[in-house]
Amino acid sequence: MAQLTDEIASVLREEISRFKSGIDVREVGRVLEVGDGIARVWGLSGVMSGEMVEFPGGITGLAFNLEENSVGVIILGDYLKVTEGDEVKSTGRLLSVPVGDAVIGRVLDPLGNPLDGKGPVVTDLRRPVETLAPGVAERSPVREPLQTGIKAVDAMTPIGRGQRELIIGDRKTGKTAIGIDAIINQKNSGVKCFYVAVGQKDSSVAVAIDTLRKYGAMDYTTVIVSGASTAAPLQYIAPYSGTAMAEHFMYNGQHALIVYDDLSKQATAYRQLSLLMRRPPGREAYPGDVFYAHSRLLERSAKLSKELGGGSLTSLPIIETLEGEVSAYIPTNVISITDGQIYLQPDLFFAGQRPAMNAGISVSRVGGAAQTKAMKKVAGGLRLDLASFRELEAFAQLGTDLDAATQQRLDRGYRMVELLKQGQYAPMDTVDQVLSIYAGTRGHLDDVKREEVADWEKGFLTFVRDQVPELRARIDSSKELDAESERQLEAAIAEFKRQRAAKGGEARHLAGAR
Amino acid sequence: MSRSNTSHSEAAHVDIAADRVAKVYAQAILEAGDAATCTDAVLGELAMLAQDVLPKVPEAAIAFASPKVPADQKAALIDKLGKGRLTPTTVNALHVLAQHGRLGILSLVVAAAERLADERAGRQQAIFTTAIALGADEQARIVADVEKALSARLKPAFVVDPAIIGGLVVRVGDTIYDQSVVTSLTRLGGRLHQRNIQAIQTGEYSWHS
Numbered sequence: 001m002a003q004l005t006d007e008i009a010s011v012l013r014e015e016i017s018r019f020k021s022g023i024d025v026r027e028v029g030r031v032l033e034v035g036d037g038i039a040r041v042w043g044l045s046g047v048m049s050g051e052m053v054e055f056p057g058g059i060t061g062l063a064f065n066l067e068e069n070s071v072g073v074i075i076l077g078d079y080l081k082v083t084e085g086d087e088v089k090s091t092g093r094l095l096s097v098p099v100g101d102a103v104i105g106r107v108l109d110p111l112g113n114p115l116d117g118k119g120p121v122v123t124d125l126r127r128p129v130e131t132l133a134p135g136v137a138e139r140s141p142v143r144e145p146l147q148t149g150i151k152a153v154d155a156m157t158p159i160g161r162g163q164r165e166l167i168i169g170d171r172k173t174g175k176t177a178i179g180i181d182a183i184i185n186q187k188n189s190g191v192k193c194f195y196v197a198v199g200q201k202d203s204s205v206a207v208a209i210d211t212l213r214k215y216g217a218m219d220y221t222t223v224i225v226s227g228a229s230t231a232a233p234l235q236y237i238a239p240y241s242g243t244a245m246a247e248h249f250m251y252n253g254q255h256a257l258i259v260y261d262d263l264s265k266q267a268t269a270y271r272q273l274s275l276l277m278r279r280p281p282g283r284e285a286y287p288g289d290v291f292y293a294h295s296r297l298l299e300r301s302a303k304l305s306k307e308l309g310g311g312s313l314t315s316l317p318i319i320e321t322l323e324g325e326v327s328a329y330i331p332t333n334v335i336s337i338t339d340g341q342i343y344l345q346p347d348l349f350f351a352g353q354r355p356a357m358n359a360g361i362s363v364s365r366v367g368g369a370a371q372t373k374a375m376k377k378v379a380g381g382l383r384l385d386l387a388s389f390r391e392l393e394a395f396a397q398l399g400t401d402l403d404a405a406t407q408q409r410l411d412r413g414y415r416m417v418e419l420l421k422q423g424q425y426a427p428m429d430t431v432d433q434v435l436s437i438y439a440g441t442r443g444h445l446d447d448v449k450r451e452e453v454a455d456w457e458k459g460f461l462t463f464v465r466d467q468v469p470e471l472r473a474r475i476d477s478s479k480e481l482d483a484e485s486e487r488q489l490e491a492a493i494a495e496f497k498r499q500r501a502a503k504g505g506e507a508r509h510l511a512g513a514r
Numbered sequence: 515m516s517r518s519n520t521s522h523s524e525a526a527h528v529d530i531a532a533d534r535v536a537k538v539y540a541q542a543i544l545e546a547g548d549a550a551t552c553t554d555a556v557l558g559e560l561a562m563l564a565q566d567v568l569p570k571v572p573e574a575a576i577a578f579a580s581p582k583v584p585a586d587q588k589a590a591l592i593d594k595l596g597k598g599r600l601t602p603t604t605v606n607a608l609h610v611l612a613q614h615g616r617l618g619i620l621s622l623v624v625a626a627a628e629r630l631a632d633e634r635a636g637r638q639q640a641i642f643t644t645a646i647a648l649g650a651d652e653q654a655r656i657v658a659d660v661e662k663a664l665s666a667r668l669k670p671a672f673v674v675d676p677a678i679i680g681g682l683v684v685r686v687g688d689t690i691y692d693q694s695v696v697t698s699l700t701r702l703g704g705r706l707h708q709r710n711i712q713a714i715q716t717g718e719y720s721w722h723s
Contacts, residue, residue: 015709019702024692028685032528042528043688069530122715 149427
């Protein structure tokens with residue numbers, strides 16, 4: 001005990017001896033009014049837009065509106081503790097969050113404070129929340145694929161590292177599931193993942209975190225939470241702070257993936273702030289710069305040039321539509337900013353097609369450049385085929401007389417739809433995807449019953465894994481499907497079909513005997 | 515002495531819209547004063563009215579502010595009040611304020627006019643806060659030192675606040691130069707706190723050995 005006392009005393013003595021009582025210079029203002037997460041401040045005449053200010057008790061704010069006689073401040077913290085007449089200090093700094101390896105595996109609030117009860121985030125590395133996006137010269141084209149592990153996405157709307165792919169759809173159509181699956185699939189790829197939950201129910205966020213933990217994804221994932229009960233200012237900055245944390249890895253030559261779940265809630269929070277600040281409302285009462293709010297956020301996702309280390313930040317923003325209305329203000333804005341969208345439809349979802357992706361209007365503007373050669377070869381044209389199948393299907397329901405060619409296209413389409421169904425939290429390896437889609441698009445499933453497609457696929461993938469591992473290894477290493485691999489694959493399919501038929505005959509025989 | 519100080523402590527109740535209106539009238543009054551070369555006299559008279567006369571006669575203040583009192587009655591009152599005592603520009607200014615129903619913000623107009631006049635003369639309002647009252651020569655010395663350090667002309671006001679324990683706090687505009695004992699102690703406390711948190715985080719302390 002005596003030793004401890006000495007230790008503390010020596011630390012105190014050392015600190016005091018080193019303490020220089022310099023002049024504390026600060027610029028101050030006074031709170032005129034406060035409420036709903038914002039404060040109007042008198043004074044602070046030298047404060048700059050976006051500068052961090054400090055309220056008593058260490059609560060921070062952000063200078064948001066600079067007016068002739070007052071400053072509008074958004075309060076990042078408990079605004080109920082700020083009262084009229086409080087002194088506000090300008091800090092001369094921008095808002096920043098902790099970054100680096102220390103934030104990996106953590107659940108944080110938008111200011112970088114821990115929410116998971118695992119102690120403080122110990123790091124000296126910080127990054128400003130709002131930074132400029134890399135310019136034209138600092139980027140290189142998106143070429144490398146980012147595998148989501150979802151057959152439908154990887155085959156039809158491939159996502160490249162550095163791309164922004166929007167996930168859009170009504171409520172309960174599996175938008176979050178795609179984001180979470182994409183994160184789970186990054187397990188051995190070295191991609192750092194960030195899941196930004198804005199305006200979500202805390203129960204949903206808890207489920208998402210639990211899922212990530214269960215599938216071992218929290219080892220490389222950071223969750224930034226600003227739930228439905230947090231004040232609008234925090235919901236507004238959450239995507240920016242998540243991006244700042246992710247950018248750190250991009251600028252250090254690594255790869256990162258960020259899921260914004262969802263940006264419509266962020267736009268709503270921003271609308272609330274802007275209206276409280278008396279900025280003029282525009283369409284749907286959103287402020288005029290809501291487009292800029294999203295574009296400056298999503299522009300920060302990039303693939304950097306070789307000179308800058310070649311890191312990348314891929315983003316999957318999520319937008320929730322109302323009754324499939326994609327022409328509302330925020331959806332059109334974000335569609336125009338991103339490099340493509342995955343459109344999820346409720347009727348497909350309820351018809352059992354999950355992921356409920358509408359192949360016709362889902363696109364990826366990066367396209368085949370972000371696919372492996374093997375995948376490009378087997379999946380080329382799949383999206384358009386599927387889209388035309390949907391048209392044909394609607395048409396075929398009118399009459400029964402169909403010519404053989406049409407019937408054949410329909411049969412192929414039904415089987416492709418079956419093949420693209422995939423369970424949640426079951427990401428698939430790229431080679432497996434190539435093998436399945438090859439079998440489907442080359443018509444090897446045409447003679448399989450629709451309800452047996454899933455079973456056939458499972459059996460076939462196990463067969464290849466167990467009996468022709470050299471084929472898998474060949475495709476895996478070359479990422480290509482050359483003539484030799486294709487020949488082996490054809491042979492493997494024929495052999496599998498033979499074995500399956502034999503097994504089926506045996507089963508039928510046994511059933512008949514009994 | 516501490517009029518400017520009260521205006522600062524009342525800042526919490528500032529009506530931004532009224533303040534903006536007051537600024538416009540203040541500028542007009544200053545310019546009218548300049549034209550008639552009696553700016554200082556006008557300012558002094560208006561300040562005297564707003565700060566000394568009206569608080570003593572609350573009925574007059576109410577009558578000035580009330581929209582119930584017709585403009586011509588206010589005008590008559592102003593004429594009676596100003597006759598022979600106030601410069602014509604002051605009387606005119608009061609008339610204009612009365613006509614537009616702005617006599618109620620007279621004190622704001624005066625404060626704004628004083629700020630504007632200070633700004634024009636390159637003077638800045640400064641509040642010196644100390645724990646004990648200072649003598650006149652000490653005050654003069656401190657003001658001269660601060661003026662030299664900031665290379666600015668100051669319009670000083672002095673406040674005594676024992677809560678700062680010791681040292682000096684100077685407020686110029688919105689900037690505070692704080693060398694009070696209480697702030698130093700708070701900072702030292704914060705530093706020690708931080709230092710200990712850091713030590714615990716990095717495992718520097720061997721608490722359990």
